[in-house]
Amino acid sequence: MTQERKTFVAWLQAAPMMLVFALFFLLPLLFVTIVSAWDYNEYEMIPAFSLRGYSDTFEGCIADLPNLCTILKTYLKTLKLCLLTWVLTLLIGFTVAYFLAFHVRSKTWQIVLTLLCTIPFWTSNVIRMIAWIPLLGRNGLVNRGLEGAGLIHQPLEWLLFSEFSVVLALVHLFTFFMVVPIFNSMIRIDRRLIEAAYDAGATGWQTLVNIIIPLAKPGIVIGSIFVITIVMGDFVTIGVMGGQQIASAGKIIEARLNALQFPAAAANAVILLGITILIISALTRVVDIRKEL
Amino acid sequence: MTTTAAALELVQLTKMYGGITAVDAINLKIPAGSYCCLLGPSGCGKTSTLRMVAGHEAVSSGDILVGPKNVTNLPPADRSTAMMFQSYALFPHLSVIDNVGFALKMKGVAKSARHAEASKLLELVDMQPYAARLPGQLSGGQQQRVALARALITSPQILLLDEPLSALDPFLRLRMRAELKKLQRELGLTFIHVTHGQDEAMALADIVVLMNGGRIEQQGSPRDIFNHPRTEFTAKFIGGHNVIALNHETFAVRVDRLMLKRPTETVAGPSVTGTISEVEYQGTYVRVVIAVDDGPEISAQVTETQFDAANYTVGERVRATWDPTQASLLKTASSATIRSPERAA
């Protein structure tokens, strides 16, 4: 096949997805971007150019120095949660994927165990979220258990409605998003490479660092993209598990939106989009996942 | 390189894949510091044996001893062996030099030192100019040379090589062959080298182990095997022999010991008659294949001068004769064919 024809076929193959994105993402994004540059008052949006949505967002960022303004504080907090969640999901997800890919040797069992991990997600998150309170609350199962075991005398307050519970819930929700791509990268690794590494005297740990991690990198990057992007925009989990007391980039947008301040919400969304894209392109600079295809 | 060689002993070593016996209770003792070639047809269990020794394949039953130590259940790294893989198994994400230097990196050798050492080995396999490339950018033979260099860099007591030379061109093969032998002698290591090139085995080995259908067919020094094949299989596999059945006995006669005569000429020793079915020009000699009447084909190796003088043509009838003292009497015909593992099982 000639190069042009190949390219054309590739183009055709990508077209349906492109079309969906064009219709349901790019066009709406365009509207949102336009709206983000509209003016608005307390009650409605005004179709006139204004950067108020943006400037209001950064209100006090210079005036408050050296203190951080709301948006910076919020982003720092979001990034902190994001980083914690990322590290934990990566560690747990990698280990789980490793187990599935290298220790569970039959395809059937790999599928069964994967499904086992999927089933909880088929019960709606709305329901699962409610179930954390009887578990982690002041009089929840965990505290009662610990008290019963004589480990604590006062219930642990930080189990619920804290950064701990937020990160716990995020890890709970998104570790599987790490497992899937890392697992898929790992099963492509030729077993003989691992044998060769052992043979060269590499310890299990060295094999992991020198062979498996580099070869699973695309999966790691993809999983990281999943987790980072979702956590950056999350407001539901952070809201519920943080007792609505923890700020996040997503929550700012949600609050604006619920107050029907669309231009301000849109402006915040555009900012969030920009920042997250920056993080992701930094990540893909480290590993060009498209080169590894 | 300060390691010493170790002897290898296999005791009733068996490998089954599901119901198929790939290696069938073999016993083998290889003295420390010797060069052993595992020779045999495709699928006879050479790779399986080697992989069990290396520790990459679980043993179904039997034992493996490296020196006095039973290593049957040890991990690869604790066996004092190193292996070069048949399919190269190069690390796709590492450059050629990093592939070669990998084992040193694992030992914690500093970068400059391990690059220096790796460069030396790349030089040896003539791959110095490709040091910075990734395996995916190499030709088949080039990949194999890198794999060889990578295996050579560890200094194990036993080096296991799975067809290390098969994808090399003749230049390199000869050169690597000599280098391998030299290395083995210098280091005094035990080498186990899988090949199906009988010439390679002849040139390199102190001990040739000829396998067939998961069992050992014959073992001994190259010269011993070549001059005294005990079975039809050995005679055929080792090459350069014709197996001729005459008077209810079977003999192995070397192709270069076979003399061709016109049917009209008189012959002294034993002889068979047939029709020339093929004439193959082989450079220094000509191979003449003769379809023996009521028998299998045999071939004779005739020097070019002789051939040009006689000028045999395909379809001509000839008589092949030999000196009876030069023929080996073969054992029972039961082992005359290549046993497929299934049948062996």
Add this chain to the structure above:
Amino acid sequence: MTTTAAALELVQLTKMYGGITAVDAINLKIPAGSYCCLLGPSGCGKTSTLRMVAGHEAVSSGDILVGPKNVTNLPPADRSTAMMFQSYALFPHLSVIDNVGFALKMKGVAKSARHAEASKLLELVDMQPYAARLPGQLSGGQQQRVALARALITSPQILLLDEPLSALDPFLRLRMRAELKKLQRELGLTFIHVTHGQDEAMALADIVVLMNGGRIEQQGSPRDIFNHPRTEFTAKFIGGHNVIALNHETFAVRVDRLMLKRPTETVAGPSVTGTISEVEYQGTYVRVVIAVDDGPEISAQVTETQFDAANYTVGERVRATWDPTQASLLKTASSATIRSPERAA
């Protein structure tokens, strides 16, 4: 099988990988129905050339003609070629028989018919008992035989084979070699067969194309090349020759034409003197390597009888002499070494 052969013509065919020229503007005409062997050292561009012909690698510049048709930009399926891959490329999810029958399945041949046809080819490569296995359960050589069968099942005008025999044991190699030649003759197809075994090329080819560093070094019939190497490279690669520089001229002398004398004996023709550095037992003959004083090593092939009579030992001084009419004068020494692609670029 009703296809006919087609001629193949390469015009200024070039392949660059990034800045590296792997194939350097080669011109080649192969008549329809001939058996052509691409011969050359590892990395000289054989696989790249073959892959361009098959249509798996984009041509950097130049043209490929199959018969009268310029196929340079056609997809593989429209080129009337079929290829057997160097690294087998067996479909891991299909059984052996389904791998072989794949092409027929694509054509919509019914299952029973294609299994019958595939079985025939498996028989040919001696893999019938393995029909139901998956490729991962085969040994290296077994995989290669399946790949060969798979390539043979299509009935193309030109069959491209990348080292089809390299992983086979000698038994099979000889058998497959004969089968390949027979097949080619029967079908009247054009075969392009990549190898670096000069013996294989000699035995099979109508035309041998010797490549070096992306260029064609010499081409012609096997006998022509063997008897009249034009360059030092050819002489060395084709094997069986010593390249000896004498009086500012370079000659190629066949190893079996070299006669060894004790330094005390008188010699008539040209001669060089040196020390025996190696004696290799080779079955039907003995290879004696001589380190020529102030020159490279040369080797002589001595029959076992002769050798046993003279009983040369390593370290002994000998004189090697030859009949001047049996030596070929070589062209400029510029091509005396293997060109690495880098240097060729």
Add this chain to the structure above:
Amino acid sequence: RSADAKVLRYLGTAVNEGDEISKKCLADTGIKIEYITATTDDVTKRVITQPNSFDVLDTEYFSLKKLVPSGNIFALDAKKIKEFDNITPVFTKGQLPNGKKIGDQGTAPWKVLYLEGANSKTFSKTPTEFVTLIPTVYNADTLGIRPDLIKRPISSWTELLNPEFKGKASILNIPSIGIMDAAMVVEASGQHTYADKGNMTKAEIDLTMKIMTEAKKAGQFRAFWKDFNESVNLMASGETVIQSMWSPAVTKVRSMGIACTFQPLKEGYRSWASGFCVSKAVSGPKLDWAYEFVNWYLSGWAGAYLNRQGYYSAVLSTAKANMTADEWGYWMEGKAAVGDIKAPDGTILEKAGATRDGGSYDERMGAVACWNAVMDENDYMVRKWNEFIAA
């Protein structure tokens, strides 16, 4: 859709949607109500973004300030509402049936009840025939407490920020409502008196948020809640002992056997009200069904049903006709129950002899201090709220 099936798509929160109501409506009028259930925030957003996806809307008065300018809802014709004139004067005049004026801080319903014209986007100060929302339910909210855990009388909004309840207090995380609760506290503690708690100046917003932020930083709040269950769970599990709450949530906690009081406070209640309107996309026969439905709703059965849940209904007279005297006495007049008080589904809510928290309708509605609101400085307030959350 077949033409004879009378179907109305009813968008609202689950609070006001009752299975029994739709069944009864179908039986009485032949109109099939298809509930579209969403959270309060989503209901509002859907009105703006998908006006075509519903027919009848059930929403709160205070959101009208945002919905009316969108032009997506339809002003109803008062003349077509049979019981319009019987709607409690709380809505139409801002006074109790006995004539007593009630608090008008915030977005009191009577301020946004009328439009100037059918397609107008401005509210009329005087009655017109163009009605924005036909009232359905309303109530007066206060703090819920756990008397068993507090063990002392609570009588003021200031208790919400009392350090005694550090880590055990909660408010509603809807900025416009949360800040009103905060304002009740500020005013009760004498730190500031607002001209209109429902329409603060920037300075007032700053002050209120500052007090709240200090409390938050001091760890006063266990959590903020956003939906019904969160508030129930917080209370029932003892995570909080004092928090802003909804009446049915208190009932729910109590029904779980846990002591919980909807505590009347001396500073009064924060009130809310919701009602019906119609999407502007509705026309023709569908509009007629919509009127038919609204008229049915006001005709008594539904009112009684709502009253039995602890809410108040719009047309008291028709509701009363559909309730027993004992029920009416318990729910509306603050009398002790003579027999057991049952919920609409028949389960026993209160034993005989119980009285309702906060007393009679007149007592409660008469003590309304302010109404849920959208401020003029809403934008500023939301920004400050975000700041508060980030603090």
Add this chain to the structure above:
Amino acid sequence: MGEKRPRSFYLLAAFFTAYVLFLYGPMFAIYILSFQGPDGGLTFPMNGVSLVWFGKVFSGSGIVDIGAAFKRSLQLGLVVMVCTVVLSVSAGMAFRRSFRGATFLFYVAIASLIMPSIITSLGIALEFRLLDDFIIKSGVGDWTTAMGLFTSGLGAHLTWTLPFGLLIMFAIFNRFDNRLEEAARDLGATPWQTFRHVVLPIILPSVVGIGLFGFTLSWDELARSSQTIGSVNTLPLDLQGLTTTVTKPDIYALGTLTSAVSFLVIFLALVVILVLQARQRRHGSDAGKGMV
């Protein structure tokens, strides 16, 4: 190695078990609480033990018809699943070659992932409003809306599942052996045949994985649906809508039922697979295939 498991296996298996327990942690609370007595609430303690809440799920009474919402979500989830698989695999194939706009599409997919779901939802709603207005203006009588489960709803869900699908495809095609496709093409397979008979079977398990992933994402989707679903809600939306009022353990019963049915289906599938494998082992000699 091989038949005897190394110690690391047991360590990792323990870790995996711990992870699964962690995953199921809140689920256990749900399973237990779904057996609450008729007066029980959403939290401990249990107020008696009964099956009434399971009955409630089936009776379909209540403000929202959970059964109908369940069915809608299931339908939507399946359609999303199919679309996700088809479009992702197709685009994944495209990405193995370079084509104009590849980088653009890649970043669009990422952006679609990042964009806060509510904003995307809002944008789509806005778009459909314009479309509706346009249709009404162009004089289609009795037009209500183009929005719906399988128009705007489907689109919104796809903007969520497709980026996942595409990126997982990257992991799947990571170092996929091109020679297999070359070999197939060489044997006369058309590009479609190459895909159908070589590429697809090899990547099939992972593709099934993408399908599951897509379904799960769609099944649990909330924010993107909220403004785009039209007049009928998906299950999560209905459940969320219910949270504004007294929520009863019947939603827990729903969770328990979902899990129970899933376990049953998977268990049956496992039995079927194992039986098939055993049969195959008896018939063909694909020995040694089992625990590789």
